[in-house]
Amino acid sequence: MLTDRQLLILQVIIDDFIESAHPVGSRAISKKDEISYSAATIRNVMADLEEMGYIEKTHSSSGRVPSQKGYRYYVDHVIAPTIKEGNLSIMKDLIRDEFIDFEKLVQKSAEVLSDLTNYTSIILGPELFETKVKQLQIVPISDYSAVAILVTDSGHVEHRSFTIPEDISPSDLEKLVNILNERLKGVSLARLPQVITTEVVSLMKVYVRDFEKSFNYLQSAFFQEQPVKLYIGGITNLLTQPEFNDINKVRSFYQMMENEDQVVNLLKTPQHGIRVSIGNENKLDEIKDFSLITASYQLGNEQKGTIALLGPTRMEYRKVITLLNSLSNEMTDALYLWYKNNG
Amino acid sequence: MLTDRQLLILQVIIDDFIESAHPVGSRAISKKDEISYSAATIRNVMADLEEMGYIEKTHSSSGRVPSQKGYRYYVDHVIAPTIKEGNLSIMKDLIRDEFIDFEKLVQKSAEVLSDLTNYTSIILGPELFETKVKQLQIVPISDYSAVAILVTDSGHVEHRSFTIPEDISPSDLEKLVNILNERLKGVSLARLPQVITTEVVSLMKVYVRDFEKSFNYLQSAFFQEQPVKLYIGGITNLLTQPEFNDINKVRSFYQMMENEDQVVNLLKTPQHGIRVSIGNENKLDEIKDFSLITASYQLGNEQKGTIALLGPTRMEYRKVITLLNSLSNEMTDALYLWYKNNG
DNA sequence: TGTTAGCACTCTCAAGTCTTGAGTGCTAAT
DNA sequence: ATTAGCACTCAAGACTTGAGAGTGCTAACA
Structure with a gap:
């Protein structure tokens, strides 16, 4: 269990790193408004956090970087408790035109999602097995x-x-x-x-x-064909992330995304609600440097689809989770209306 | 006008550069089987070719690289005269299944084309304005x-x-x-x-x-929607080309390809038959380092679509042009049969 | 006893220097 | 007309160096 002070510093490190993508040093931390300790004290705390595996160094005298375990802790203990079921009316503008097609709607949602976050959005259309x-x-x-x-x-x-x-x-x-x-x-x-x-x-x-x-x-x-439609938005967004400087990463990433089956498989989950896969937790090696946040939406009772955001592990978890949570609710609502009309 | 010797050497330079992507030096040329002159002689010829603008140096003591004008000359005077109307039966395997959909067929063609060449293939579906x-x-x-x-x-x-x-x-x-x-x-x-x-x-x-x-x-x-369907195959192929080492090029390229209208516009041409756009000849700045080979195919009399290959200016022109030429013929034939059945 | 200042140490990164090798242009000889 | 020879140029990789950022440890302090 982390003390308040340890948690505070872990939080600061993660927030800073999410923003800057650079290792965070003790001096920089001690200068933050919310921190009242000297750099030396911070260093002691950081040593503890490192020993516990929440942060790590890139080399012996570098600043610290959150580890996978660190992100996990952050998401589970800092973010998750503060997320409330919500509805940001993301889709409201999209539905203005009452004649809009469901497929178009999903497509648009994917675009909006990627624009809003600067990550890559992936939406799995609803499964059609149960439609008649x-x-x-x-x-x-x-x-x-x-x-x-x-x-x-x-x-x-x-x-x-x-x-x-x-x-x-x-x-x-x-x-x-x-x-x-x-x-x-x-x-x-x-x-x-x-x-x-x-x-x-x-x-x-x-x-x-x-x-x-x-x-x-x-x-x-x-x-007998794959009846699942896949909508992808803003693949190029990731190219602007600094972790994409290595051309080989770009190659393997794009090659992965070209394989639709693989992507579909990646998103499919029996789980309900929001799921966060950080780094190695992902099934595919190609995205072991990424985090994937998925949320499911429902059509009627059985069929469901998935919306997801793919970005670097250094991801704005709070924003992304809030957003996905809202959008999945909104899609479920929209589909409920749609479905009710049909029934 | 080029002398035989000058043309021979230009050809050797281009062929070598197409293969290796490295500047070609006089010594390397003189060692080729088809060349019987010494390096010094080659150097004199190269100086002439450079003066005429067909080749250029990357720096004062580097080997030579074909210029845009060089490629142009090569395509017009070396390749073009040797291309004969042909039919390589590229689509034969695809049509084996007589029930195949036309859209599927085009999609598959795009894939085959990019696999065969390692470049990016783009196919514009037939315009539908004249269909009833x-x-x-x-x-x-x-x-x-x-x-x-x-x-x-x-x-x-x-x-x-x-x-x-x-x-x-x-x-x-x-x-x-x-x-x-x-x-x-x-x-x-x-x-x-x-x-x-x-x-x-x-x-x-x-x-x-x-x-x-x-x-x-x-x-x-x-x-009122864009009624043209766009099929793109093997975008990742280009990533393996050495000219794609610069991450910024990758970025701007992908951003360009994401804009469908722009791509459609790039391919649209009133011209019949094969068209070769080398480097700056292309309309878009983003692909001024690329060559675009387009060929049109016809459906009935009026409607037509376009198939194209996009690759580095250092492109295997002979292979690509032959291939596109054949495929466009085959597609026209296939569509003719289709159309005849409908009439 | 928890906190902090100070200092020696480590490592990266960018800039600068050297060396090597590929290639050229020119000249003089064949 | 062709070629050998030589001086010269440049890029690219290897190596060096110094600055900067950061750490860990120790000793002093409240």
Whole structure:
């Protein structure tokens, strides 16, 4: 357990380092308004803090830098108790236009978030497994091709074009669509592949032998694909952070961000509410010098998405956590309204 | 005009520099198999080439580096005459799956192109102004919201969700959709806004007073937006190029690429066929150290898109130009088939 | 006994100096 | 016309040096 004085000094060190990115020395600390001890005294305290692992030196005679454990303590004991559920009306301006699309909204939110913080924001769109088919439609484009359009009860639209097998006539196609609609309406996306294989495919065969093949394609195109949309805002923001001076870091970071699956995986968490991953606590080696703050939002009861901010470990935790907390609440609220309307 | 010997040496210098990124010295040149002169002789030739502006020194006693004028000459007089219309079957593997989507195809092409070259590829989707409305549909999601879906005769799908004005009933909505379909079918996207305002809006008013407002939104959402899709592949590739060692270059480059409008603008060209922009010839300052090779492809007669590769001025022009040339032919062919099917 | 001043010590960072190697330009010989 | 030879230039890396920031320890002080 830390004494009041130790905690105070730890706090000062972290705050200063977050701002300056430079190791903090005893003299600098003693000059702060909130500090009334001499540099020598500070040094003693710092030695203690270092022994306990909360701060460390970059070399034998350098100032101190917060360690991962230090940040952890700071976040858990200093920041967390002061965060209150809040609502900063971040989205209010975005929703001014009542016709705005949900996808657009999320996209915009990501941009705003990154602008506000100067970090990189990542938003995972809501999972769609539990949404249900509202309408499935096939629009013929020519004799050879058509577009299949799927609309869910959440207003989400998926579409794919495909070629029409030769031995199927326009009237057959129409019948097929009717059957599909009848059978699939109200089925959740999660159950869709199963329903199709067990119930629908056999029916299809009545109309056309080769349709099975086409249908398999459609099925895979629609439903076996990663259905999670990823929105990223302000990747270039991180380039302005001093820890990004090493070109190799930039390389590996961008290479990581290019791999969507990896990013999605990084954000997915069963956990509720705010989660803070500092440095090595992150799953991926590429961001072991970063901190990732994630917050989940909910759509209805089950489906949820995640919003996150990625920045250097030397991150403005208070600001970021407050912001994410508010935004996730606001998104949950917005989605609740949306969902209620649909139900 | 350059003598044979001068041209030979210019060529050797450029080829060597393209490979190594280091200034080329007279001794290194004289050791090449294709060169039978001594270093001293080479030096005389190099002095001439420098005087003519085709090569330059980085400092008074360095080897020579091709100048922009040098690259230009090389591309115009060495590469261009040897390029023959070709078809490398780049897309063949991609189209193996006959059900593939056009958008997917373009996306994949961008990836392949960047993998093949280690530069950044940029593809502008085909302009849709000349495609015609195939079907416009409104799917009600709840009492308060609906999704509007527009399908064009090229198989392109656009969709937006919107809220339904309170004083409109489901049956009204159905009537509206019928009217819209009837009036708008076959209208090109370019003419759509005009047709809507002159013919349709007045009709709308019969059904509901406030619908004008909603409709304006839909119209703007669909048709006043940048309708060009941009596909970018392998931005990180450039990070491995030695000219990207300066972190500030990376910054400004990424910031430029983040601005889609700017990139689209950069690629748009009335010109047909292959275009090579070297260094300062580029419109944007941010890429004055780069070369941009663009090739256009056509859809039917009018609409066209652009594929491009962005790399350092020290670029493998021969390879890149051959590749782009082939791919643009293949894309035109593929689109021709597609389009023919639709007509 | 907790706090502080003082001092020797350590390490980084930037500036300055040296050395090496690659490359040039010029001249004189072939 | 071509080439060998030589003096000269410059960049880049290695090494040195000094200043500055910071530490730890000790002894004195309230």
